[in-house]
Amino acid sequence: MVANLLDGRALAANLRSELRIHARTFTAAHGRAAHLALLAVGDDQNALLFGQQVIKVCRAIGVAYSLTRYAADVSEAAIRAQAAHASADPATDGVVVLLPLPDGVRQRAVTEVLAPAKDVDGLGPRNAGNLMLGFPSFVPGTAEAVMTLLGQTGLTLRGKHAVIVGRSNVGGKPVALQLLRHDATITICHSRTPNLAEITRAADILVVSVGRPRAITAAMVRPGAVVLDAGINPTPHGIVGDVDFASVREAAGWLTPVPGGLGPLTHLMVIRHTLLGPTP
Numbered sequence: 640m641v642a643n644l645l646d647g648r649a650l651a652a653n654l655r656s657e658l659r660i661h662a663r664t665f666t667a668a669h670g671r672a673a674h675l676a677l678l679a680v681g682d683d684q685n686a687l688l689f690g691q692q693v694i695k696v697c698r699a700i701g702v703a704y705s706l707t708r709y710a711a712d713v714s715e716a717a718i719r720a721q722a723a724h725a726s727a728d729p730a731t732d733g734v735v736v737l738l739p740l741p742d743g744v745r746q747r748a749v750t751e752v753l754a755p756a757k758d759v760d761g762l763g764p765r766n767a768g769n770l771m772l773g774f775p776s777f778v779p780g781t782a783e784a785v786m787t788l789l790g791q792t793g794l795t796l797r798g799k800h801a802v803i804v805g806r807s808n809v810g811g812k813p814v815a816l817q818l819l820r821h822d823a824t825i826t827i828c829h830s831r832t833p834n835l836a837e838i839t840r841a842a843d844i845l846v847v848s849v850g851r852p853r854a855i856t857a858a859m860v861r862p863g864a865v866v867l868d869a870g871i872n873p874t875p876h877g878i879v880g881d882v883d884f885a886s887v888r889e890a891a892g893w894l895t896p897v898p899g900g901l902g903p904l905t906h907l908m909v910i911r912h913t914l915l916g917p918t919p
């Protein structure tokens with residue numbers, strides 16, 4: 640078997656065209672373009688790359704943006720105050736804190752002061768809580784990208800066994816909650832999970848967000864399974880995912896490439912949320 644590839648780039652191009660229309664509608668309704676505020680602390684390359692990708696799309700579709708940068712040694716109190724200030728500004732529609740933050744700035748201390756209605760990355764406690772409760776909420780981009788690409792397979796999620804490897808607040812946890820909401824049966828694995836391969840081999844749907852290059856091999860995948868890879872791991876030979884693409888392609892039924900799978904969709908989600916509001 641050779642897996643069907645789930646092409647995030649093609650889907651992202653369609654979504655960008657849709658967002659362009661929503662951006663125009665927003666401008667007509669409010670007399671100004673929607674405005675997304677990005678806060679960056681330090682010089683983590685992944686955080687800055689994500690920010691640049693968001694900015695590129697904002698420019699292309701007609702959403703205003705601002706990028707406020709702080710040195711890595713800024714105090715937690717200062718960045719917390721700026722997050723609160725940005726989200727209180729009536730001319731700002733969404734605020735995204737670029738992650739990871741440097742040591743010494745706790746993510747929670749910054750995201751908990753964002754107004755829930757402007758926390759478009761869904762990382763504050765109100766949105767995360769609403770997601771858990773099944774209420775409308777802003778859902779972190781990776782989880783939305785997973786659901787969007789799963790939609791491409793045409794498979795029903797009800798009753799499927801979804802195994803999620805990784806339990807981060809931006810990755811594994813919201814993915815699991817979204818799949819649960821769609822009636823999948825979920826198993827969440829992490830670094831203390833024994834017999835990982837035995838569990839992943841039982842998955843109809845396998846979502847991996849661990850940050851370890853090629854950690855999931857073909858022997859860990861049930862033939863025909865849907866495999867979604869959130870990993871973005873720089874190597875001397877370029878970016879690779881958490882899934883060993885070459886071997887898993889011969890086993891899975893559906894597979895996301897890295898790059899070109901979940902990544903291109905993820906950064907569009909904060910813009911979609913800024914224009915359209917929370918996921919019902």
Ligand SMILES: NC(=O)c1ccc[n+]([C@@H]2O[C@H](COP(=O)([O-])OP(=O)(O)OC[C@H]3O[C@@H](n4cnc5c(N)ncnc54)[C@H](OP(=O)(O)O)[C@@H]3O)[C@@H](O)[C@H]2O)c1
Nearest residue numbers: 805806807810829830831848849850869870871901902905
């Ligand atoms: N596609 C995107 O747009 C996107 C967005 C965000 C992140 N990412 C990428 O996704 C990857 C993961 O990032 P993240 O922020 O979700 O996770 P993270 O915060 O780096 O945490 C990694 C998770 O993987 C688990 N883990 C580590 N080693 C493991 C092992 N050997 N077996 C099973 N589980 C293991 C950890 O378990 P413990 O909890 O027990 O430590 C933890 O839950 C990175 O490559 C990151 O760059 C991609």
